[in-house]
Amino acid sequence: MSYSTKQQQAVLQCLEQCSEEPISAAALAEQLRLSGNPVGLATVYRQLEKLEQAGQIHKIRTEDGAFYQICPHRAVQGRECFLLRCERCGHVVHLDCGHLHALYEHLEAEHHFRIDPRRTILTGLCQACAGKEDAHGTQ
Structure with a gap:
């Protein structure tokens, strides 16, 4: 990834900390808020899309919606x-x-x-x- 914002780094770090199981965008936004990095849900989705396109994470589509997980x-x-x-x-x-x-x-x-x-x-x-x-x- 050639360019990375503070928000993108916060999203990526949160995903790394929650790497055991996939997480929804809403749960990720809540985790960011609790850790002192409030990021709006629309921004979280935008950053997740960029990270997915860069091959950093997987978007996992289920019957319950989309979940995201860092790619080891x-x-x-x-x-x-x-x-x-x-x-x-x-x-x-x-x-x-x-x-x-x-x-x-x-x-x-x-x-x-x-x-x-x-x-x-x-x-x-x-x-x-x-x-x-x-x-x-x-x-």
């Missing part, structure tokens, strides 16, 4: 991570896996369909939720 692979130029989201607990994993890259390349070469990894979310069950399901005998 953002420092590596040219690398795109894939998102795995548990449909039960909502946990999101950023995965850098060569096997998925091969799948995306196959889809483009053989099926003439180009996937945008930054906007693709694979859903299923995380290990913890799948284990609970298996323990209760439900599928």
